[in-house]
Amino acid sequence: MRKPPQPPQPARKPSEQSVRRSVASSTAIETGQSIEALEAKLRNPARRFAHITLTR
Structure with a gap:
């Protein structure tokens, strides 16, 4: 029998x-x-485009 x-x-x-x-x-x-270095830049909230977040 099939499940x-x-x-x-x-x-x-x-x-x-x-x-x-x-x-x-x-x-x-x-x-x-x-x-x-790039991860540190992404974690830093004082970015030029701080209002843009990474998608999940």
């Missing part, structure tokens, strides 16, 4: 830290800057 299909699990949202790390590492590859 009845289970409903799909809801997608888990990534943490803000993991999104920040992903953006920083991708940018580091493209620009040659260090990941740590």
Whole structure:
């Protein structure tokens, strides 16, 4: 007998830290800057575009 299909699990949202790390590492590859420096820039709330947040 076949098992009845289970409903799909809801997608888990990534943490803000993991999104920040992903953006920083991708940018580091493209620009040659260090990941740590880019992460620090993303954590800094006194940015030029502080009203814009990373999507989750």
